[in-house]
Amino acid sequence: MIRKKVISISQQDICEKEEGGVLDINSEKEIQENDHLYSSFEAPVLNTTPGIYMLNGFQVINRDLKDITGKFTPIMRQLLSVIILYSNQNNKGISNIKLKELLWYDKSEESFSNNRSVNIRKIRLLLEEVGDTEISSANGYWYFLNKGHVYNDYTIANQLMQKMAPLDVVHKEDLEKLLSLASFGQLLPNMQFDWVDSFKADYSDSMIDLLSRLRDSKQFVGNDNLRIQISNCILRFDSLDEESVRVKCRALVDLKRMGMAYTAFDQFTKEYKLILNEDFKYSFEQFISEK
Known part of the structure; x- marks a missing residue:
């Protein structure tokens, strides 16, 4: 089933400077003049688009907007993901040595080489259905090259976080795209392997810090x-x-949505008890009044 959460943006969209949409967060005048831009903020209408998706789960959509994820075996999903992740991290990809260590540590060199070649060939054939991309090797490294602006939510999210990190200015369009992507949650949550944990942690930490x-x-x-x-x-x-729950509850109270505020707090305290096995020590009134 094709998910309808995808926003259609390209690297060019990220890099362009939106004229008239620049918000200077250090300027009180700008804050007042541009407040109307966010007064009734809603997530943008989302469209499906061909691409490789990694936020909230691995998924591949082809040019015909068909979900072809099922054509990827578990090892193919890992292989494509690890090449994309390392390519984003260091711009040169992952070495053969590291690839064997992560995915085929128990194989001989000959078996590793054969498994790698067979699976990369299969991935390349499937990616031809998606767009102009390439998995290439150079100097003992495998890397992912996106030549046709094929959508990858993880790459776009990273580009946005890097662009917005200084927080000198905030573009309305950038903020909308960032929140749309952040609302999908964690990176590859269904892939439970040691090698992906550091990427998950780095992505989550960076997103939480910026947000x-x-x-x-x-x-x-x-x-x-x-x-x-x-x-x-x-x-x-x-x-x-806690601070996000507090901000949310205070905002709901300000909006006269007391029932929603109490519900949000109640859900938080229940999860707090479930995860930490202890009761939350503040009442609702104490919690929202905390500095």
């Missing part, structure tokens, strides 16, 4: 709907982030 600074930015003080959106995204990565 937390956006949530607490003076630019969005008083914009309750947006701060709820940002807090919800953080909670997709860390359901026990």
Whole structure:
């Protein structure tokens, strides 16, 4: 089944400077003049598009907008994912030595070489259905080259986080794209292997750090709907982030949505008890009044 969560943007979209849409978070005047841009923030309408998806689960959509994920065996999913992840990390990919260590540590060199070649060939054939991409090797490294702007949510999320990290300016379109991607949650949650854990942790930490600074930015003080959106995204990565729950509850109270505020707090305290095996020590009133 094709999921309808995908936003159609390219690297060019990320790199372009949106004229008239620049928000300077260090300027009180800009904050006041641009407040209307976020006064009724909603996630943008999402469209399906051909691509390789890694947030909230591995998925591949071809040019005909058909889900071809089922054609990828578990080892093919790992192989494609690890090549993309390492290519994003260091711009040169993953070495043969590391590839064998991670995926075929129990194989002989001959068996490893054969398994690698067979699976890469299968992946290449499937990726031809998606767009102009290439898995290539150079100097003992395998890397992923996206030549035709084939959509990859993980790559786009990383580009956005790098662009927005300084927080000198915030583009409305960038923020909408970031929140859309962040709302999908963690990287490859269904892949439970030691090699992917560091990538998962780095992605989650980077996203939480940026979103937390956006949530607490003076630019969005008083914009309750947006701060709820940002807090919800953080909670997709860390359901026990107390400050995000507090911001969300306070914003709901300000919006006169007391029932929703109490429900959010109740859900948090139940999960707190479930995960930490101890009761949360504050009442709702004490919690939202904390500095």
